[in-house]
Amino acid sequence: xxxxxxxxxYKVTKRGxxxxxxxxxxxxxxxxxxxxxxxxxxxxxxxxFNYEAQQDKSGLPNDRFSAERPEGSIxxxxxxxxxxxxxxxxxxASSLASSSPGEQFFGPGTRLTxx
Amino acid sequence: xxxxxxxxxxxxxxxxxxLTVKCTYSVSGNPYLFWYVQYPNRGLQFLLKYITxxxxxKGSYGxxxxxxxxxxxxxxxxxxxLVSDSALYFCAVRRALSxxxxxxxxxxxxxxKLSVKP
Numbered sequence: 001x002x003x004x005x006x007x008x009x010y011k012v013t014k015r016g017x018x019x020x021x022x023x024x025x026x027x028x029x030x031x032x033x034x035x036x037x038x039x040x041x042x043x044x045x046x047x048x049f050n051y052e053a054q055q056d057k058s059g060l061p062n063d064r065f066s067a068e069r070p071e072g073s074i075x076x077x078x079x080x081x082x083x084x085x086x087x088x089x090x091x092x093a094s095s096l097a098s099s100s101p102g103e104q105f106f107g108p109g110t111r112l113t114x115x
Numbered sequence: 116x117x118x119x120x121x122x123x124x125x126x127x128x129x130x131x132x133x134l135t136v137k138c139t140y141s142v143s144g145n146p147y148l149f150w151y152v153q154y155p156n157r158g159l160q161f162l163l164k165y166i167t168x169x170x171x172x173k174g175s176y177g178x179x180x181x182x183x184x185x186x187x188x189x190x191x192x193x194x195x196x197l198v199s200d201s202a203l204y205f206c207a208v209r210r211a212l213s214x215x216x217x218x219x220x221x222x223x224x225x226x227x228k229l230s231v232k233p
Contacts, residue, residue, distance in 0.1 A: 004158075033220060042119075042205050042223030043159070056219060091159070101147045101166045101209070104221060106159040 002026070004107035006092050012113045013082055021077045021110045025094030032075050033104060034067055037089040049075060050097070082114045117142045119206050121224035128196045128231050136191040136227045138206030146208045148189040149221065150180055153203040162204075165189060176200070196231045203228050 005024045013019050025032045031050050035043035045059040051072040060066070064082075069075040079086055089111050093104035118141045128134045140146055150162040163174025170182045180191045189206060207221040 031219065035221075035223075040225070042207075042225045043221075045220040045222070048219050059220070093159075101164070103149060103161040103164055105161065106151075108158040 004092055004094050004105055006090075006107040006110050008110060009108060010111045010113075012115065014115050015082060015084060017082055018078065018080045019082055019112065021079075021090050021092075021112070023075045023077070023092030023094075023107060025073065025075070025092070026105055028096075029094035029105075030097045031095045031104075032069055033093045033095075034075070034077050035091045035093065037091055037109070039088075043091050046077070079112075082112075084114050087112055087114045117208060117210055117222045119208050119222055119224035121204075121206055121227045123227050124225075125228045125230060128229070130198050130231055130233050131195050134191075134193050134196045134200070134229065134231070136204050136206075136229060138189045138191065138224060139187050140189060140206070140208045141187065142208050142210050142222075144210055146210065148180075148182060149207040149209075150174065150178070150189075150191050151205045151207060151223075153205065153226070155202075159205065162191070196229075198231050198233055201229055201231045 007022045033048040034046040037043040047057040047067050049069040052069050064080045067077045089109045091109045093106045095104045120139045148165040151159040152162050153159050162178050163172050165172050165182045173179045178193050180189055182189050203226045205226050206224045
């Protein structure tokens with residue numbers, strides 16, 4: 001079956017521009033997570049949703065970062081006024097439910113480069 | 116605070132030899148523990164997990180991991196390494212909650228690069 005998909009796979013933007021990264025989770029998965037992975041590091045948590053409700057946004061680095069999941073399926077992570085330090089791989093994952101101990105399924109990621 | 120440590124940046128093994136990739140964790144309460152593998156230009160793929168029960172868990176591609184509560188470790192092992200096992204391996208933890216659920220997000224280690232030579 002279809003896994004988690006993310007688009008675009010690669011995004012190059014100029015400093016100061018806004019970017020929107022999209023995640024389409026596995027059908028039926030309640031929970032959706034956003035992580036950011038710097039080169040040579042493990043993924044770091046940004047935020048997560050159960051259905052359309054944002055449960056935890058403690059990992060968002062500052063108020064330029066926001067996320068939404070308005071219909072409880074597709075999610076968008078938006079970065080306003082991008083800075084070079086925002087360059088990283090942005091990964092999305094989904095799971096049946098955040099309260100279950102089951103694994104999260106990851107998409108291929110979006111590689112963001114801010115020039 | 117929860118954390119995961121993978122003390123080795125790289126592990127080198129000859130094909131056919133056993134391999135171990137180390138992981139230790141720190142979490143309040145009981146942990147749920149996971150191993151993921153990342154191949155070049157691919158997403159993270161789930162390998163195995165420990166939730167409860169037997170301390171030795173078996174996963175995909177012949178990998179297994181042993182949960183050791185006293186040493187707070189969850190080392191990944193394979194009896195006989197293949198060249199195709201060469202990849203980046205991540206250990207991760209979630210905090211189990213008292214009612215049987217878990218706190219949502221995963222905490223990852225920084226990863227260990229496994230290199231298997233023929």
